[in-house]
Amino acid sequence: MKSFIALVTREVRLAWTGGGLWLPIVFYLAVATLFPFVTGPDKALLARTGGGILWIAALLATLLPIERLILPDRQSGVLDQLALRGWSDELVATAKIAGQIVAFGLPLILATVVGSALIGLPEAQLGTLLLGLALALPALSGLSVMIAALTAGLSGASALGGLLLVPLTIPLLIFGAGTLAEDPRNAMQLLAATSLAITALSPFAAGAALRAGRI
Amino acid sequence: MSSRQASLPSLSLENVAVIRGNRLVLCDLTVTARAGDIIWIRGANGCGKSTLLRLVAGLLTVTSGAVKAEGRIALADESLALDANVTLEHALQFWADMDGASASERSAALADMDLQGVAKIPVRFLSTGQRKRASIARVLASKADIWLLDEPYNGLDSASCARLDQAITSRAASGGIILVAAHQPPSINVAHSLVLDNQGVAA
Numbered sequence: 001m002k003s004f005i006a007l008v009t010r011e012v013r014l015a016w017t018g019g020g021l022w023l024p025i026v027f028y029l030a031v032a033t034l035f036p037f038v039t040g041p042d043k044a045l046l047a048r049t050g051g052g053i054l055w056i057a058a059l060l061a062t063l064l065p066i067e068r069l070i071l072p073d074r075q076s077g078v079l080d081q082l083a084l085r086g087w088s089d090e091l092v093a094t095a096k097i098a099g100q101i102v103a104f105g106l107p108l109i110l111a112t113v114v115g116s117a118l119i120g121l122p123e124a125q126l127g128t129l130l131l132g133l134a135l136a137l138p139a140l141s142g143l144s145v146m147i148a149a150l151t152a153g154l155s156g157a158s159a160l161g162g163l164l165l166v167p168l169t170i171p172l173l174i175f176g177a178g179t180l181a182e183d184p185r186n187a188m189q190l191l192a193a194t195s196l197a198i199t200a201l202s203p204f205a206a207g208a209a210l211r212a213g214r215i
Numbered sequence: 216m217s218s219r220q221a222s223l224p225s226l227s228l229e230n231v232a233v234i235r236g237n238r239l240v241l242c243d244l245t246v247t248a249r250a251g252d253i254i255w256i257r258g259a260n261g262c263g264k265s266t267l268l269r270l271v272a273g274l275l276t277v278t279s280g281a282v283k284a285e286g287r288i289a290l291a292d293e294s295l296a297l298d299a300n301v302t303l304e305h306a307l308q309f310w311a312d313m314d315g316a317s318a319s320e321r322s323a324a325l326a327d328m329d330l331q332g333v334a335k336i337p338v339r340f341l342s343t344g345q346r347k348r349a350s351i352a353r354v355l356a357s358k359a360d361i362w363l364l365d366e367p368y369n370g371l372d373s374a375s376c377a378r379l380d381q382a383i384t385s386r387a388a389s390g391g392i393i394l395v396a397a398h399q400p401p402s403i404n405v406a407h408s409l410v411l412d413n414q415g416v417a418a
Contacts, residue, residue, distance in 0.1 A: 003313050010298070010309060017300055077294025084272050084290055085313055214274060215235065 004095055007082075011099025018068055020103055024061040025111040031057035032115035043120055050119035051129050051180040054112060058133055059169045062140045065104060066161045069096060069148035070210070079210060090207035093145055097203060100141035108133065125180060132179040132191055136172045139195040142202030143168055149209035172198070223250040224286030224360035224392050226271065231280035233266055240266045244280070246409060250360075250390040253383060255401055258411035264396035265292065267411070268363040271394065286360030286392070287314075291350040291367060299339040303330065303349055306338050307356060314357040324356035327382055329375065343370040348378075355382055362386060362393045368401070376402070 015021070035053050039045055073079050082092050112133055116126045147164050151157040171194045178187030226248040233241040240263040248254055256264050269275045270282060272290045297306035304325070311321040325331055328348040333341060341349060347370045354362055362383070368376055380403045383393050395401055 006309065006312050013301075014298070075294070076299075077292065077296035078298075080269075080272075080274055080290070080292075080294065081296045081310065082313075083274055084288060 004091070007092070007095040008099045008102070011096055012103045014068075015065060015099065015103035020065050020068075021107055023064050024104060025107050025114075027061050027064060028054075028057050028108070028111040028115055029118070031060075032118045035119065046119050047122055047125075050116065050121045051125050052177050053119070054115055054121075054129060055133075055173060055176045055180075057115070058108060058112070058136070059140070059165070059173060061108065062104070062144045062169070063158070063162055063165055065100070066144055066148045066151070067158055069100070069145055070152040071148070071157070074152055074213065079214070083214065088207065089210040090203045093149065093203040093206035093210060096145045096206070097138070097141045097199070100145055101138055104141060104144070105134070105137040108137070128179050128184050128188075132176050132184075132188065135188070135192050136176055136195050139172055139198035139202075140169070142199045142206075146202045146206040146209065149206040149213070152209075152213055168198070222285060223390060225249055225283075226285070226361060226392055226394075227281075227283045228271070229281045229283075231270065231282060232278045233263070233270060233275060234278045235266060235275070241270070241411075244411075248392045248394070248407075250392060251387050252407070253387050253393045253395065253401075253403065253405045255405040255408040256394060256396040256411065257398065257400075257408060262411040264411060265365050268292065268365050268394060268396055271361070272363055284361060287357070288361045288363065289354040289357040289359035290363045290365075291354045292363075292365040295338070295346050295350050297338045297349060297353065300337055302335050303338055303341065304334040307349070307353055310353050311356045314359070316356050316358055320358065321356045324352040327355055328352040328378060344372060344375060347371055348375055351379060351382070360391055362391060364393065364395045364397075366397055367395060368397055368399055 031053065035050070036046060039049070079092065083089070109130060112130060113126070116129060121129065143165060147161045150164065151160050154160060172191065175187050175191035175194055179191060181187065226246070228244055228246040231241055231244045232239065246254070256267060258264055266275065268290065270277065271284060272288055297303070298309070307321050307325065308318065325334055328351055330345065330348055330352055333345055338349070347367065351367060354364070367379055371379065380401065383395070384403050387393055
């Protein structure tokens, strides 16, 4: 357990020292800033569609760290050294997902607060949006680690990562956007269930990809 | 874990064959090693030395045959496995924590490889020889029973080679098993030398 925490801590440190702390926030804020340029300064329209735009921004921001999640550790031999010490690939993937929830989730929540203020989202919706994103975060982290493991070392990995991520996040996006409707309760439950299923499955998929990539 | 540590380390490969990338890399290889053995693995480039070490480390699976290793294993190959942006001390401590080694054991390993002077320097600034010594220090600090060293003498100056020889002999004397894959003959007494030919067969 101590080693597991050490590995999670390392993930967070690597993410935040490698630009991972600011990059998603800047990306997120860029989307929130650009959106009103497209729609015009129509306050009612922004309030109505802003939540959905922030959801899309969150899903796309998931792609940003993919290249540095698995590949550097494979190249530097860290994954080999962990396997040598009896770590199962699934456990390594779980630690990476847990690290990603912290390293990516905290900045994302912060950026959402700022971004929603920029778009002028009603305060009542901000709470729903934050809760929805917090529910989806484990799934987004699981997907990013899984896709990073699948595409590590392939040429054009980031483009491929985008192609893989988009269909897999559709259920999250549907229910996530659904929570922004009048009564968020049903959509919130479905979002939680989807997120749970994806989060539970992703360490196994990522672990299998890590194993297959060891040559 | 404690029962494994209490028993003497041993290593045996029986009629092992490995296929990597559609190529038969190792074939019909049988090796046994007991506590205190130092085995020098040699052979031409691409004959399967690194494959053999990765196999013993459990990072590859055999196509046929059996590998049995008793005892904790440490591997130093061409990958450093130390985080580039933290100090050497900090990077080594990460693995020392994983292996249950204390900070003083980690410092002793640094001292054994004459790395105290660069302990506070980020890993990315280390020279080739210092990197090699750092990866050996990682093995030293791991307190493992079986050491797998892939070309450990590459890039080392003569003083560092002597330090490595010293570390290898003292670990062997305290009941460890050391497999060294190297082109140059080690300057220490080796129990066996295992020569692999181009078909990965022990010649």
